[in-house]
Amino acid sequence: MSQLVAGRTGDWEVVIGLEVHAQVSSKAKLFSGASASFGAAPNENVSLVDAAMPGMLPVINRECVYQAIRTGLGLKAEINLTSVFDRKNYFYADLPQGYQISQFKQPIVGAGVLRIVMADGSTRDIGIERLHLEQDAGKSMHDQHPSKSYIDLNRTGVALMEIVSRPDMRSAAEAAAYVRKLRSILRYLGTCDGNMEEGSLRADVNVSVRRPGAEFGTRTETKNLNSLRFIQQAIDYEVARQIELIEDGGSVDQETRLFDTATGVTRTMRSKEDAHDYRYFPDPDLLPLVVTQDEVDKLAAALPELPDDIRDRLINEYGLSSYDASVITEERETAKYYEAASAGQDRKLVANWMTVELFGALNKSGEGLASCKISPEMLGGLVGLISDGTISGRIAKDVFAEMFESGKDAADIVEEKGLKQVSDSGAIEALIDTVIAANMDKVDEYRGGKDKLFGFFVGQVMKQSGGQANPGMVNQILKAKLDG
């Protein structure tokens, strides 16, 4: 699939790599016992270690390490049994230690792979370069006082996983698909809540352009994007900016940029020359982080079924389309819902009803699946009524709408409102006779070769039946009568 971008002087290929910062789901911070929960009052979750009081020392939170390993396993990545924490040194008011403890040369997780599925159902494997653990910084608030900045250290020291992709993506859509898929895996694993608005998942986007087949161009890094929309906007903006720059005879500067969410524009944050010298070196307060193969094996054995595995099962065993299977498995809850709803039913039909009607309705109402009044069994029940011919697909849409509103069972609604499909051939024949009698002119035209009119007759009969006539039978009897 060609994804080239046309410029004035020819086609360009876009090259994208992502660094995603995912906050580890854990009770306590990476190196202190303070709570890692969101939403506490400023500076409520700050330990002596987080505030970098003199003589305080970091102690690794093993659960954060396990979460990183689980994530690595979910990304089919190699787990490094020995990894090393380094100090990344720089001064900032919300960085109490004057350094961030991170992993530079020896990360806990090495190369892995993430499979993305595009809207047309095609898949691409995006390389994962590494995953490492690091501390989050605090928060500076510059708008609370006319001349001072306020510092909130609640987030200081919370564990982050930095997940670095290979420069394998070729469009904003692929980048969005990558983040969506990564988020999905993290949520399945329970290693990150994936909440982008609260900042639990944010991405730095590296973008460059090149002529197809040429060497990589110079890249820019746009920092701290916290929604899929912003990620795509920032990439699109950068691609257009870089192409224009080069086509005008200029060149791209390697630099760090910020994305303005209000205007959709990126601008320079700091140039390569101003880049910090972080003076990384192994943190002497911590011994190398060692995990045993046994620990890794235990974590692997306890891993839940991941979206790709479920997706493959849905395609191979249930015959779902690649795209439907991807949509259904993106969230663990959705996949569970689907499994329950489709049990004993027409699997493909349930998938259809879920992705089109149910997701459409939820989207419109702004609700989540968790608060939806239609339980998986109820959706299965509705599809069952279609499959056994009790109601037509048309009627089923009305029944669905009522179910969504009231939370009533499909069978009850059909019963109450008398929506049962008419499959009595005598009744259908009578209806057809009425329609034929009222439209003799059209019957002549049809018999004279105007085949298209068949649809008109079907419509009329269905209308007469209030939509309840069995469409298959209507087709069959009508054809016999008209052609006879």
Place this chain on the structure above:
Amino acid sequence: MSDLLALSAVEARAALDSKAISATELTTAYLAAAEDTAALNNYVLLTPDHALEMAASADARLAKGEAGILEGIPLGVKDLFCTTGVRTTACSRILEGFTPPYESTVTANLWAAGAVMLGKVNCDEFAMGSGNETSAFGPAINPWQGPDKLDLVPGGSSGGSASAVAARAALMATGTDTGGSIRQPAAFCGVVGLKPTYGRCSRWGIVAFASSLDQAGPFTRTVADNALMLQAMASHDPKDSTSSSMPLQDVAAALGQGVKGMKIGVPREYVMDGMDQDVVKLWQQGQDWLRQAGAELVEVSLPHTKYALPTYYIIAPAEASSNLARYDGVRYGLRVEAGSLDQMYEATRAAGFGEEVQRRIMIGTYVLSAGYYDAYYLKAQRVRRLIKQDFDTVFEKVDALLTPATPTAAFAVGRKIDDPVVNFLNDVFTVPANLAGLPGMSVPAGLNADGLPLGLQILGKPYDEASLYRVASVLEQAAGFTATPSRMAGGAQ
């Protein structure tokens, strides 16, 4: 009163147990002694109320027969150890007025054992120095004097600790040793100082200088007191990731075991230009004493010794430059207001850090910088491993090593401070043990021609403090070191 001050800690414990003396009497005597020797500037903060309260509690426990191993023993705490509610500054302006709401693990262990805190003792700023001359509180003075009666340094960085113990202004004191900061001042002041194996005493709550080298240890007047104090200080601490879970040996039992059958290595590289001839003689004397006591003396080689000092002066400042980044004026200690955040940092750190600390921060920043890291820091780490291997190899053949503690006796205040490189040379015999993480001890063993104390150093295998105490005990007995400094509490001033 001077009788009380003459007691060793072991003797004082016996007198306390037998109710011959009370903890309050002993503490009162030491508080008076501290006042008496105030001119030595070895305390930067006396805490008499605190001390008397703790002494009263100790008396209560003694009365109930619940005494800890250091019950009622008054001691000084190096100003690097955080003490709850008691000002802790690392003798730096940048921690001006800082009062921690927490207690270091080592001092908490000491109080749990019944010890009494007299106050905080002087040291080099952030433990960076070899003469206690970089302290923001001014230099601590050595109670010993040569014939010219000039003020001498007590050594450093734990100069206040050594000076206070030697001057009988404390019965014991805590110190920290990053490159010799316990052993060198112990040698200069004629007292016993141990740097335990790295990981033996928790670093939690001790203001960090160089994390991979720092280790807390005891200062005492006798070897037996030293073993007693180490037992109270040492512990496995889950709050310090580099703390060891290896249990401490029975060091008290080691004291009487002698050295018969031990193999003692004498490293041929432990000589240098400008070394005091009295030091060389004492080293030879020490070997003879051990041989006479039944040890086998073996000449050994530690070929990478000459690289230890340059390696140390890369690694220690590198770690320090990062460890000291937290002193930024934002959350505690000194803040000098200035326009922007960066200007505030600069103004605060320029005013708060002394010259030597600034020098080491700059050296450390330089050796970690892009383009220099490989040539300095990385190479230093490699050499560090070679130095460690030297010891590993030698310790396959010998049980301990005997070396001089320092190349010379104490020097005059102000004499060396202007030349940092000369100052650095003080650590030449002590630094290798820190790089290799080994235990090392300095025992007073004689006087030089000027009547100043000299120490012998014993180095041991990791976690084998017991062997050090065996050797130290024999040396102590053989040397019969009973000389006392001229500026001692209750003594001739």
